[in-house]
Amino acid sequence: MSKCEQCIVREFSALKALNKDELLKLADCKTSFTVKKGDIIFEEGDSLDGIFCVKDGVCKLTKLSSNGKDQIVKLVTKGELLGQRSLISEEPTNLGATALEDMQVCFVPKSQVMEFFNVNNKFSLSMMKNVCHDLKEADNVLVNLAQKSVKERLAITLLYLHDTFGVNADESLKIQLSRDEISSIIGTATESCIRLLSDFNKSGWIELSGKKIILKNKKELRKLAE
Amino acid sequence: MSKCEQCIVREFSALKALNKDELLKLADCKTSFTVKKGDIIFEEGDSLDGIFCVKDGVCKLTKLSSNGKDQIVKLVTKGELLGQRSLISEEPTNLGATALEDMQVCFVPKSQVMEFFNVNNKFSLSMMKNVCHDLKEADNVLVNLAQKSVKERLAITLLYLHDTFGVNADESLKIQLSRDEISSIIGTATESCIRLLSDFNKSGWIELSGKKIILKNKKELRKLAE
Protein backbone atom coordinates (compact mmCIF):
# COMPACT_ATOMS: atom_id res chain seq x y z
CA MET A 1 0.00 0.00 0.00
CA SER A 2 1.75 3.14 -1.22
CA LYS A 3 1.75 6.42 0.66
CA CYS A 4 -0.39 9.29 -0.50
CA GLU A 5 2.16 11.94 0.30
CA GLN A 6 3.84 11.98 -3.11
CA CYS A 7 0.74 11.20 -5.13
CA ILE A 8 -0.05 13.43 -8.06
CA VAL A 9 -3.66 13.60 -6.94
CA ARG A 10 -2.52 15.29 -3.77
CA GLU A 11 -0.71 17.89 -5.79
CA PHE A 12 -3.70 18.98 -7.83
CA SER A 13 -6.86 18.18 -5.88
CA ALA A 14 -8.46 19.14 -2.59
CA LEU A 15 -6.21 16.56 -0.95
CA LYS A 16 -3.46 19.18 -0.87
CA ALA A 17 -5.21 20.63 2.17
CA LEU A 18 -4.54 17.49 4.22
CA ASN A 19 -1.71 17.40 6.75
CA LYS A 20 0.75 14.55 7.31
CA ASP A 21 -1.36 12.73 9.86
CA GLU A 22 -4.40 12.91 7.67
CA LEU A 23 -2.42 11.65 4.70
CA LEU A 24 -1.37 8.63 6.71
CA LYS A 25 -4.98 7.94 7.57
CA LEU A 26 -5.82 8.30 3.91
CA ALA A 27 -3.09 5.89 2.82
CA ASP A 28 -4.40 3.47 5.38
CA CYS A 29 -8.02 3.37 4.27
CA LYS A 30 -7.68 3.74 0.53
CA THR A 31 -7.77 0.90 -1.96
CA SER A 32 -5.76 1.06 -5.18
CA PHE A 33 -6.79 -0.57 -8.38
CA THR A 34 -6.35 -0.44 -12.13
CA VAL A 35 -8.99 0.13 -14.75
CA LYS A 36 -8.71 -1.03 -18.35
CA LYS A 37 -9.54 1.18 -21.29
CA GLY A 38 -13.27 0.97 -21.93
CA ASP A 39 -14.09 -0.23 -18.43
CA ILE A 40 -16.86 1.44 -16.52
CA ILE A 41 -15.83 2.95 -13.19
CA PHE A 42 -19.39 3.75 -12.21
CA GLU A 43 -22.66 4.16 -14.01
CA GLU A 44 -25.13 7.00 -13.98
CA GLY A 45 -27.41 6.47 -11.00
CA ASP A 46 -24.97 4.36 -8.99
CA SER A 47 -24.73 5.09 -5.30
CA LEU A 48 -21.12 5.71 -4.41
CA ASP A 49 -19.70 5.03 -1.03
CA GLY A 50 -16.63 7.18 -1.47
CA ILE A 51 -14.60 9.10 -3.97
CA PHE A 52 -12.02 8.11 -6.55
CA CYS A 53 -8.57 9.63 -6.99
CA VAL A 54 -7.29 9.43 -10.56
CA LYS A 55 -3.59 8.61 -10.30
CA ASP A 56 -3.13 7.98 -13.98
CA GLY A 57 -5.16 7.88 -17.18
CA VAL A 58 -8.23 9.71 -18.42
CA CYS A 59 -11.91 8.95 -18.21
CA LYS A 60 -15.08 10.46 -19.59
CA LEU A 61 -18.12 11.49 -17.58
CA THR A 62 -21.25 10.88 -19.62
CA LYS A 63 -24.99 11.15 -19.35
CA LEU A 64 -27.46 9.23 -21.46
CA SER A 65 -30.01 11.50 -23.08
CA SER A 66 -33.55 10.30 -23.73
CA ASN A 67 -32.78 10.25 -27.46
CA GLY A 68 -30.51 7.32 -26.72
CA LYS A 69 -27.26 9.19 -27.26
CA ASP A 70 -24.51 9.59 -24.70
CA GLN A 71 -23.26 13.09 -24.02
CA ILE A 72 -19.73 13.53 -22.72
CA VAL A 73 -20.00 16.17 -20.04
CA LYS A 74 -16.42 16.28 -18.85
CA LEU A 75 -13.08 14.54 -19.19
CA VAL A 76 -11.29 13.76 -15.95
CA THR A 77 -7.56 13.22 -15.92
CA LYS A 78 -4.78 12.28 -13.53
CA GLY A 79 -4.62 14.42 -10.43
CA GLU A 80 -8.37 14.91 -10.26
CA LEU A 81 -11.07 13.48 -8.02
CA LEU A 82 -14.12 11.60 -9.17
CA GLY A 83 -17.48 11.34 -7.48
CA GLN A 84 -17.23 14.27 -5.06
CA ARG A 85 -20.51 15.79 -6.17
CA SER A 86 -22.42 12.63 -5.53
CA LEU A 87 -20.75 12.13 -2.16
CA ILE A 88 -21.39 15.68 -0.97
CA SER A 89 -24.97 15.77 -2.24
CA GLU A 90 -25.59 12.30 -0.82
CA GLU A 91 -27.29 11.41 -4.07
CA PRO A 92 -26.72 8.75 -6.73
CA THR A 93 -24.30 9.87 -9.42
CA ASN A 94 -25.66 12.10 -12.14
CA LEU A 95 -23.01 10.99 -14.62
CA GLY A 96 -21.31 7.73 -15.50
CA ALA A 97 -17.52 7.34 -15.67
CA THR A 98 -15.76 5.26 -18.32
CA ALA A 99 -12.02 4.86 -18.82
CA LEU A 100 -10.65 6.25 -22.08
CA GLU A 101 -7.23 4.78 -21.35
CA ASP A 102 -5.84 2.29 -18.89
CA MET A 103 -6.06 3.99 -15.51
CA GLN A 104 -4.74 3.82 -11.99
CA VAL A 105 -7.31 4.80 -9.45
CA CYS A 106 -7.65 4.88 -5.68
CA PHE A 107 -10.91 4.60 -3.80
CA VAL A 108 -11.38 6.50 -0.54
CA PRO A 109 -14.39 5.52 1.58
CA LYS A 110 -17.00 8.13 2.35
CA SER A 111 -16.53 7.88 6.11
CA GLN A 112 -12.95 9.04 5.79
CA VAL A 113 -13.81 11.93 3.51
CA MET A 114 -16.58 13.06 5.81
CA GLU A 115 -14.20 12.98 8.75
CA PHE A 116 -11.82 15.25 6.88
CA PHE A 117 -14.71 17.58 6.18
CA ASN A 118 -15.50 17.71 9.86
CA VAL A 119 -12.02 18.30 11.21
CA ASN A 120 -10.30 20.21 8.45
CA ASN A 121 -11.89 23.39 7.20
CA LYS A 122 -9.21 23.98 4.64
CA PHE A 123 -10.08 20.65 3.09
CA SER A 124 -13.75 21.62 2.89
CA LEU A 125 -12.91 24.96 1.36
CA SER A 126 -10.52 23.37 -1.10
CA MET A 127 -13.09 20.81 -2.15
CA MET A 128 -15.63 23.58 -2.52
CA LYS A 129 -13.24 25.43 -4.80
CA ASN A 130 -12.94 22.32 -6.95
CA VAL A 131 -16.68 22.00 -7.31
CA CYS A 132 -16.95 25.73 -8.04
CA HIS A 133 -14.39 25.35 -10.78
CA ASP A 134 -16.37 22.48 -12.26
CA LEU A 135 -19.49 24.62 -12.14
CA LYS A 136 -17.80 27.46 -13.95
CA GLU A 137 -16.55 25.09 -16.63
CA ALA A 138 -19.98 23.50 -17.00
CA ASP A 139 -21.55 26.94 -17.43
CA ASN A 140 -19.02 27.83 -20.09
CA VAL A 141 -19.58 24.61 -22.00
CA LEU A 142 -23.31 25.17 -21.70
CA VAL A 143 -23.04 28.61 -23.31
CA ASN A 144 -20.93 27.21 -26.13
CA LEU A 145 -23.42 24.43 -26.81
CA ALA A 146 -26.23 26.95 -26.87
CA GLN A 147 -24.59 29.66 -28.93
CA LYS A 148 -21.86 28.23 -31.15
CA SER A 149 -22.13 26.27 -34.35
CA VAL A 150 -20.96 22.68 -34.61
CA LYS A 151 -17.92 23.82 -36.57
CA GLU A 152 -16.96 26.30 -33.86
CA ARG A 153 -17.49 23.70 -31.16
CA LEU A 154 -15.25 21.26 -33.00
CA ALA A 155 -12.48 23.86 -33.17
CA ILE A 156 -12.93 24.64 -29.48
CA THR A 157 -12.79 20.95 -28.62
CA LEU A 158 -9.67 20.24 -30.66
CA LEU A 159 -7.86 23.14 -29.01
CA TYR A 160 -9.08 22.00 -25.61
CA LEU A 161 -7.78 18.48 -26.17
CA HIS A 162 -4.48 19.92 -27.34
CA ASP A 163 -4.05 22.27 -24.40
CA THR A 164 -5.29 19.88 -21.73
CA PHE A 165 -3.70 16.59 -22.71
CA GLY A 166 -0.76 17.69 -24.83
CA VAL A 167 0.82 16.14 -27.88
CA ASN A 168 3.08 13.21 -28.75
CA ALA A 169 6.54 13.54 -30.30
CA ASP A 170 4.93 13.69 -33.76
CA GLU A 171 2.71 16.57 -32.59
CA SER A 172 -0.42 14.42 -32.69
CA LEU A 173 -2.93 14.81 -29.86
CA LYS A 174 -1.98 12.57 -26.96
CA ILE A 175 -5.52 11.66 -26.11
CA GLN A 176 -7.13 9.34 -28.62
CA LEU A 177 -10.85 9.64 -29.03
CA SER A 178 -13.06 7.92 -31.57
CA ARG A 179 -15.03 10.12 -33.97
CA ASP A 180 -18.06 9.01 -32.04
CA GLU A 181 -16.60 10.30 -28.80
CA ILE A 182 -15.63 13.63 -30.31
CA SER A 183 -19.21 13.96 -31.59
CA SER A 184 -20.42 13.15 -28.13
CA ILE A 185 -18.40 16.04 -26.70
CA ILE A 186 -19.58 18.63 -29.19
CA GLY A 187 -23.13 17.32 -29.30
CA THR A 188 -23.62 16.43 -32.93
CA ALA A 189 -24.13 13.49 -35.26
CA THR A 190 -21.05 11.37 -35.85
CA GLU A 191 -21.26 11.92 -39.62
CA SER A 192 -21.32 15.70 -39.18
CA CYS A 193 -18.25 15.51 -37.00
CA ILE A 194 -16.39 13.29 -39.50
CA ARG A 195 -17.34 15.64 -42.35
CA LEU A 196 -16.07 18.69 -40.51
CA LEU A 197 -12.84 16.95 -39.58
CA SER A 198 -12.42 16.20 -43.29
CA ASP A 199 -13.10 19.85 -44.08
CA PHE A 200 -10.52 20.99 -41.54
CA ASN A 201 -8.13 18.48 -43.03
CA LYS A 202 -8.73 19.77 -46.58
CA SER A 203 -8.25 23.34 -45.35
CA GLY A 204 -4.89 22.29 -43.94
CA TRP A 205 -5.86 23.26 -40.39
CA ILE A 206 -5.44 19.72 -39.13
CA GLU A 207 -3.85 16.53 -40.38
CA LEU A 208 -5.56 13.19 -40.04
CA SER A 209 -3.90 9.81 -40.18
CA GLY A 210 -5.92 7.03 -38.69
CA LYS A 211 -6.94 8.02 -35.22
CA LYS A 212 -4.11 10.54 -35.01
CA ILE A 213 -4.99 14.21 -35.22
CA ILE A 214 -2.36 16.91 -35.63
CA LEU A 215 -3.28 20.56 -35.28
CA LYS A 216 -1.41 22.29 -38.09
CA ASN A 217 -2.94 25.75 -37.95
CA LYS A 218 -3.94 26.65 -34.43
CA LYS A 219 -4.33 30.29 -35.35
CA GLU A 220 -7.19 29.56 -37.74
CA LEU A 221 -8.75 27.15 -35.27
CA ARG A 222 -8.57 29.79 -32.56
CA LYS A 223 -10.18 32.29 -34.89
CA LEU A 224 -13.11 29.88 -35.25
CA ALA A 225 -13.18 29.17 -31.53
CA GLU A 226 -12.88 32.87 -30.65
CA MET B 1 -32.47 46.54 9.94
CA SER B 2 -34.58 43.38 10.06
CA LYS B 3 -33.44 40.16 11.65
CA CYS B 4 -32.36 37.26 9.52
CA GLU B 5 -33.98 34.62 11.66
CA GLN B 6 -37.31 34.55 9.85
CA CYS B 7 -35.97 35.31 6.41
CA ILE B 8 -37.00 33.02 3.59
CA VAL B 9 -33.40 32.85 2.42
CA ARG B 10 -32.50 31.20 5.68
CA GLU B 11 -35.13 28.57 5.10
CA PHE B 12 -33.85 27.45 1.72
CA SER B 13 -30.16 28.30 1.47
CA ALA B 14 -26.95 27.35 3.24
CA LEU B 15 -27.84 29.95 5.86
CA LYS B 16 -30.02 27.35 7.53
CA ALA B 17 -26.85 25.93 9.02
CA LEU B 18 -26.21 29.10 11.06
CA ASN B 19 -27.06 29.25 14.75
CA LYS B 20 -28.74 32.10 16.59
CA ASP B 21 -25.57 33.95 17.44
CA GLU B 22 -24.36 33.73 13.89
CA LEU B 23 -27.70 34.96 12.60
CA LEU B 24 -27.41 38.02 14.82
CA LYS B 25 -23.98 38.69 13.42
CA LEU B 26 -25.39 38.28 9.95
CA ALA B 27 -28.26 40.68 10.60
CA ASP B 28 -25.74 43.13 11.91
CA CYS B 29 -23.42 43.21 8.92
CA LYS B 30 -25.84 42.79 6.06
CA THR B 31 -27.23 45.60 3.96
CA SER B 32 -30.74 45.42 2.49
CA PHE B 33 -31.76 47.01 -0.75
CA THR B 34 -34.27 46.83 -3.53
CA VAL B 35 -33.62 46.21 -7.20
CA LYS B 36 -35.94 47.33 -9.97
CA LYS B 37 -36.94 45.07 -12.84
CA GLY B 38 -34.28 45.27 -15.50
CA ASP B 39 -31.59 46.51 -13.13
CA ILE B 40 -28.21 44.87 -13.16
CA ILE B 41 -27.12 43.40 -9.83
CA PHE B 42 -23.65 42.61 -11.08
CA GLU B 43 -22.02 42.18 -14.44
CA GLU B 44 -19.98 39.29 -15.81
CA GLY B 45 -16.41 39.87 -14.72
CA ASP B 46 -17.25 42.01 -11.68
CA SER B 47 -15.29 41.32 -8.53
CA LEU B 48 -17.73 40.73 -5.71
CA ASP B 49 -16.94 41.47 -2.13
CA GLY B 50 -19.67 39.32 -0.69
CA ILE B 51 -22.77 37.36 -1.55
CA PHE B 52 -26.37 38.34 -2.16
CA CYS B 53 -29.43 36.81 -0.53
CA VAL B 54 -32.55 36.98 -2.69
CA LYS B 55 -35.42 37.82 -0.33
CA ASP B 56 -37.93 38.39 -3.09
CA GLY B 57 -38.12 38.45 -6.89
CA VAL B 58 -36.32 36.60 -9.63
CA CYS B 59 -33.19 37.35 -11.59
CA LYS B 60 -31.39 35.80 -14.53
CA LEU B 61 -27.74 34.80 -14.65
CA THR B 62 -26.37 35.38 -18.13
CA LYS B 63 -23.17 35.10 -20.07
CA LEU B 64 -22.38 36.99 -23.23
CA SER B 65 -21.21 34.69 -26.00
CA SER B 66 -18.70 35.87 -28.58
CA ASN B 67 -21.48 35.89 -31.19
CA GLY B 68 -22.94 38.84 -29.30
CA LYS B 69 -25.89 36.96 -27.85
CA ASP B 70 -26.64 36.59 -24.16
CA GLN B 71 -27.26 33.11 -22.85
CA ILE B 72 -29.40 32.70 -19.75
CA VAL B 73 -27.60 30.07 -17.69
CA LYS B 74 -29.85 29.99 -14.65
CA LEU B 75 -32.78 31.74 -13.02
CA VAL B 76 -32.38 32.58 -9.34
CA THR B 77 -35.41 33.11 -7.16
CA LYS B 78 -36.30 34.08 -3.62
CA GLY B 79 -34.64 31.98 -0.98
CA GLU B 80 -31.47 31.51 -3.00
CA LEU B 81 -27.99 32.94 -2.75
CA LEU B 82 -26.17 34.80 -5.49
CA GLY B 83 -22.44 35.07 -6.05
CA GLN B 84 -21.22 32.17 -3.90
CA ARG B 85 -19.19 30.64 -6.68
CA SER B 86 -17.27 33.80 -7.29
CA LEU B 87 -16.69 34.33 -3.58
CA ILE B 88 -15.47 30.79 -2.95
CA SER B 89 -13.28 30.68 -6.04
CA GLU B 90 -11.97 34.16 -5.29
CA GLU B 91 -12.46 35.01 -8.93
CA PRO B 92 -14.47 37.65 -10.80
CA THR B 93 -17.99 36.50 -11.58
CA ASN B 94 -18.44 34.24 -14.57
CA LEU B 95 -22.06 35.32 -15.08
CA GLY B 96 -23.96 38.58 -14.84
CA ALA B 97 -27.14 38.97 -12.78
CA THR B 98 -30.12 41.04 -13.95
CA ALA B 99 -33.48 41.43 -12.20
CA LEU B 100 -36.46 40.00 -14.07
CA GLU B 101 -38.84 41.49 -11.50
CA ASP B 102 -38.56 44.02 -8.72
CA MET B 103 -36.43 42.36 -6.09
CA GLN B 104 -35.49 42.58 -2.44
CA VAL B 105 -31.91 41.62 -1.84
CA CYS B 106 -29.45 41.59 1.05
CA PHE B 107 -25.71 41.88 0.69
CA VAL B 108 -23.43 40.02 3.09
CA PRO B 109 -19.76 41.02 3.07
CA LYS B 110 -17.17 38.40 2.23
CA SER B 111 -15.38 38.70 5.57
CA GLN B 112 -18.49 37.54 7.38
CA VAL B 113 -19.10 34.61 5.04
CA MET B 114 -15.49 33.52 5.34
CA GLU B 115 -15.73 33.64 9.12
CA PHE B 116 -18.75 31.35 8.99
CA PHE B 117 -16.78 29.00 6.78
CA ASN B 118 -14.02 28.91 9.35
CA VAL B 119 -16.07 28.36 12.46
CA ASN B 120 -19.08 26.41 11.22
CA ASN B 121 -18.49 23.22 9.30
CA LYS B 122 -22.14 22.60 8.76
CA PHE B 123 -22.33 25.90 6.97
CA SER B 124 -19.46 24.92 4.70
CA LEU B 125 -21.02 21.57 3.96
CA SER B 126 -24.40 23.13 3.32
CA MET B 127 -22.91 25.68 0.95
CA MET B 128 -21.05 22.90 -0.79
CA LYS B 129 -24.30 21.03 -1.26
CA ASN B 130 -25.79 24.11 -2.88
CA VAL B 131 -22.94 24.42 -5.34
CA CYS B 132 -23.13 20.68 -6.05
CA HIS B 133 -26.81 21.03 -6.79
CA ASP B 134 -26.06 23.88 -9.19
CA LEU B 135 -23.44 21.73 -10.87
CA LYS B 136 -25.85 18.87 -11.35
CA GLU B 137 -28.43 21.21 -12.83
CA ALA B 138 -25.85 22.79 -15.13
CA ASP B 139 -24.79 19.34 -16.35
CA ASN B 140 -28.39 18.42 -17.05
CA VAL B 141 -29.05 21.64 -18.97
CA LEU B 142 -25.82 21.05 -20.87
CA VAL B 143 -26.98 17.60 -21.99
CA ASN B 144 -30.33 18.98 -23.10
CA LEU B 145 -28.70 21.75 -25.11
CA ALA B 146 -26.42 19.21 -26.76
CA GLN B 147 -28.95 16.48 -27.47
CA LYS B 148 -32.47 17.90 -27.72
CA SER B 149 -34.11 19.81 -30.53
CA VAL B 150 -35.23 23.40 -30.09
CA LYS B 151 -38.84 22.25 -29.91
CA GLU B 152 -38.04 19.81 -27.12
CA ARG B 153 -36.05 22.43 -25.25
CA LEU B 154 -38.96 24.84 -25.47
CA ALA B 155 -41.30 22.24 -23.99
CA ILE B 156 -38.80 21.51 -21.22
CA THR B 157 -38.43 25.20 -20.47
CA LEU B 158 -42.17 25.89 -20.33
CA LEU B 159 -42.67 23.01 -17.90
CA TYR B 160 -39.71 24.18 -15.86
CA LEU B 161 -41.12 27.70 -15.59
CA HIS B 162 -44.47 26.24 -14.62
CA ASP B 163 -43.11 23.93 -11.96
CA THR B 164 -40.57 26.34 -10.51
CA PHE B 165 -42.45 29.63 -10.43
CA GLY B 166 -46.06 28.50 -10.44
CA VAL B 167 -49.14 30.04 -12.02
CA ASN B 168 -51.51 32.95 -11.45
CA ALA B 169 -55.23 32.59 -10.71
CA ASP B 170 -55.91 32.40 -14.46
CA GLU B 171 -53.40 29.55 -14.76
CA SER B 172 -50.91 31.69 -16.68
CA LEU B 173 -47.22 31.33 -15.82
CA LYS B 174 -46.34 33.60 -12.93
CA ILE B 175 -42.95 34.52 -14.29
CA GLN B 176 -43.12 36.81 -17.31
CA LEU B 177 -40.33 36.52 -19.79
CA SER B 178 -40.00 38.21 -23.15
CA ARG B 179 -39.77 35.99 -26.22
CA ASP B 180 -36.19 37.11 -26.41
CA GLU B 181 -35.48 35.85 -22.91
CA ILE B 182 -37.14 32.51 -23.55
CA SER B 183 -34.97 32.16 -26.66
CA SER B 184 -31.98 32.99 -24.55
CA ILE B 185 -32.78 30.13 -22.18
CA ILE B 186 -33.25 27.52 -24.89
CA GLY B 187 -30.41 28.83 -27.02
CA THR B 188 -32.14 29.66 -30.27
CA ALA B 189 -33.07 32.59 -32.50
CA THR B 190 -35.94 34.72 -31.22
CA GLU B 191 -37.92 34.12 -34.41
CA SER B 192 -37.61 30.35 -34.06
CA CYS B 193 -38.87 30.58 -30.51
CA ILE B 194 -41.84 32.75 -31.51
CA ARG B 195 -42.68 30.37 -34.33
CA LEU B 196 -42.64 27.32 -32.07
CA LEU B 197 -44.76 29.08 -29.47
CA SER B 198 -47.24 29.79 -32.27
CA ASP B 199 -47.13 26.13 -33.28
CA PHE B 200 -47.75 25.00 -29.70
CA ASN B 201 -50.58 27.49 -29.55
CA LYS B 202 -52.14 26.17 -32.77
CA SER B 203 -51.79 22.61 -31.47
CA GLY B 204 -53.72 23.69 -28.39
CA TRP B 205 -50.89 22.77 -26.05
CA ILE B 206 -50.49 26.32 -24.79
CA GLU B 207 -52.55 29.48 -24.92
CA LEU B 208 -50.98 32.84 -25.66
CA SER B 209 -52.44 36.22 -24.85
CA GLY B 210 -49.93 39.00 -24.85
CA LYS B 211 -47.08 38.04 -22.56
CA LYS B 212 -49.27 35.54 -20.74
CA ILE B 213 -48.66 31.86 -21.38
CA ILE B 214 -51.02 29.16 -20.18
CA LEU B 215 -50.05 25.51 -20.40
CA LYS B 216 -53.19 23.74 -21.60
CA ASN B 217 -51.82 20.29 -22.34
CA LYS B 218 -48.97 19.43 -20.04
CA LYS B 219 -49.17 15.78 -20.99
CA GLU B 220 -48.22 16.49 -24.61
CA LEU B 221 -45.54 18.92 -23.50
CA ARG B 222 -44.09 16.31 -21.17
CA LYS B 223 -44.12 13.79 -23.99
CA LEU B 224 -41.95 16.19 -25.99
CA ALA B 225 -39.74 16.94 -23.00
CA GLU B 226 -39.52 13.25 -22.06
Place this chain on the structure above:
DNA sequence: TTTAGAACATGATATTTGTCATCCTTTAGT
Protein backbone atom coordinates in the same frame (compact mmCIF):
# COMPACT_ATOMS: atom_id res chain seq x y z
C1' DT C 1 -4.16 -15.45 -41.97
C1' DT C 2 -8.78 -14.96 -42.41
C1' DT C 3 -12.84 -12.84 -41.31
C1' DA C 4 -16.55 -10.43 -38.85
C1' DG C 5 -17.54 -6.39 -36.76
C1' DA C 6 -16.52 -1.86 -35.67
C1' DA C 7 -14.95 2.52 -37.02
C1' DC C 8 -14.40 5.75 -40.64
C1' DA C 9 -15.79 8.20 -44.85
C1' DT C 10 -18.79 10.28 -48.22
C1' DG C 11 -22.86 11.19 -51.24
C1' DA C 12 -27.76 12.18 -51.51
C1' DT C 13 -31.44 13.96 -49.33
C1' DA C 14 -34.59 15.63 -45.66
C1' DT C 15 -35.23 18.36 -41.74
C1' DT C 16 -34.23 21.82 -38.65
C1' DT C 17 -32.87 26.19 -37.63
C1' DG C 18 -31.27 30.86 -38.72
C1' DT C 19 -31.57 35.19 -41.29
C1' DC C 20 -33.68 38.97 -43.46
C1' DA C 21 -37.59 41.62 -44.56
C1' DT C 22 -41.89 43.32 -43.36
C1' DC C 23 -45.83 44.27 -40.76
C1' DC C 24 -48.60 44.36 -36.64
C1' DT C 25 -49.24 45.31 -31.62
C1' DT C 26 -48.17 46.97 -27.30
C1' DT C 27 -45.99 50.21 -24.27
C1' DA C 28 -43.97 54.24 -22.42
C1' DG C 29 -43.09 58.98 -22.75
C1' DT C 30 -44.43 63.62 -24.23
Place this chain on the structure above:
DNA sequence: ACTAAAGGATGACAAATATCATGTTCTAAA
Protein backbone atom coordinates in the same frame (compact mmCIF):
# COMPACT_ATOMS: atom_id res chain seq x y z
C1' DA D 1 -54.15 61.31 -27.41
C1' DC D 2 -50.09 60.90 -30.22
C1' DT D 3 -45.97 59.03 -31.43
C1' DA D 4 -41.66 56.58 -31.30
C1' DA D 5 -39.58 52.57 -29.92
C1' DA D 6 -39.68 48.00 -28.52
C1' DG D 7 -41.61 43.64 -28.75
C1' DG D 8 -44.10 40.23 -31.23
C1' DA D 9 -45.50 37.71 -35.51
C1' DT D 10 -44.98 35.72 -40.05
C1' DG D 11 -43.32 34.71 -44.83
C1' DA D 12 -39.54 33.65 -47.90
C1' DC D 13 -35.39 31.93 -48.22
C1' DA D 14 -30.60 30.33 -46.94
C1' DA D 15 -27.62 27.76 -44.21
C1' DA D 16 -26.60 24.28 -40.96
C1' DT D 17 -27.27 19.84 -39.46
C1' DA D 18 -29.29 15.17 -39.33
C1' DT D 19 -30.46 10.98 -41.53
C1' DC D 20 -30.04 7.19 -44.57
C1' DA D 21 -27.49 4.50 -47.68
C1' DT D 22 -23.37 2.62 -49.08
C1' DG D 23 -18.63 1.63 -49.43
C1' DT D 24 -14.02 1.50 -47.38
C1' DT D 25 -10.59 0.75 -43.91
C1' DC D 26 -9.10 -0.76 -39.63
C1' DT D 27 -8.83 -4.17 -35.81
C1' DA D 28 -9.29 -7.91 -32.92
C1' DA D 29 -10.53 -12.66 -32.39
C1' DA D 30 -10.84 -17.43 -34.30
